[in-house]
Amino acid sequence: MQVPPGEHERTMAFAEIALGQIRALRQPATPRNFEVWYHYATGYNPALNQFINETLARAGTLGEAEINEIYEAYLSPGRMTERIDRVNLQVMDEMDQVMAMINAAVGSSSTYSDSLADASQQLVRTQTPEGLRIIVESLVQDTREMRETNLTLEASLTASKQEISLLQENLEAVRTESLTDPLTSLANRKYFDSALIKAINESAASGEPLSLMMTDIDHFKNFNDSYGHLTGDQVLRLVAMALKHNVKGQDIVARYGGEEFAVVLPNTVLRSAITVADHIRRAVMTKELMKRSTGEHLGRITVSVGVAVLHPGDTMSSLIERADGCLYAAKRAGRNRVISETDPEMVHARQQVA
DSSP states (O other): OOOOTTHHHHHHHHHHHHHHHHHHTTOOOOHHHHHHHHHHHHTOOHHHHHHHHHHHHHHSSOOHHHHHHHIIIIIOTHHHHHHHHHHHHHHHHHHHHHHHHHHHHHHHHHHHHHHHHHHHHHHHHOOSHHHHHHHHHHHHHHHHHHHHHHHHHHHHHHHHHHHHHHHHHHHHHHHHHHTBOTTTOSBOHHHHHHHHHHHHHHHHHHOOOEEEEEEEETTHHHHHHHHOHHHHHHHHHHHHHHHHTTSOTTOEEEEEETTEEEEEEETOOHHHHHHHHHHHHHHHHTOEEEOTTTOOEEEEOOEEEEEEEOOTTOOHHHHHHHHHHHHHHHHHTTSSOEEETTSHHHHHHHHHHO
């Protein structure tokens, strides 16, 4: 698969930061150490970054035990699967209890039915008032016990229904968490990939247009280095909010990687997508940043945006490649602008390749 423009540079920058941390702390360059520091560099997992920052502030370093703890708590591939499996087991246990209660109720109902049949036969044979009284008292007692059994079953089934509903909510929360970027609350890269493939297939089947927007924060690394990760996180959340507030309900906004975002625009022609992109660019540009801890004004940030539309025969990779190419053309042209695949810069570039 062809690597989208800028992906190499983006990931190499994260790798260099990770190796820099390993060198600074004189840790072994093992795959696990590198993975922990690579995720730290991306900032994708705020809880991981917070734990590392607090540990470094307290102890000045991270030992092997802390690295293993971080990996198991925040990065272990089985962590999310274990949580899902645990909830599934709880649901199955609850269902087993429900089935046991139903079986018990069926047994009680069968016993009560047998009692009624037996009483009916006794009534035919009984001729005295005393015999009738005994049969009626027996029926009243059986009916009272059956009623109590039904009330107990009803209460137990209601409690189980509530418990199963809660477990289903927990399962949905885990599923949502696995598809959400924790810092910005946008869709993550995993969700974006599946959503874009689905949108491409639906567009090909229906003939409706599909546009893709790639957005990158200008000079974000310099800003992050100057003011720190916490302020950098604030910038990422601000841009995420601008994206969410300027798209329609059917559009999909995702954090694509680092300071880059992606927006899938179903049923949207290129011209309309360019308009949306410029609205987002202007919305970000009008926000003035302030450092919360000190009240210091940090100025404004800008974004560059690339926009492409789905062509017949496009794959996910080819569509991303064109949109990302437009994004980097906007960077080269001076940043804080929107460039689409029909702009002269991109047309000229395609002609040179041809």
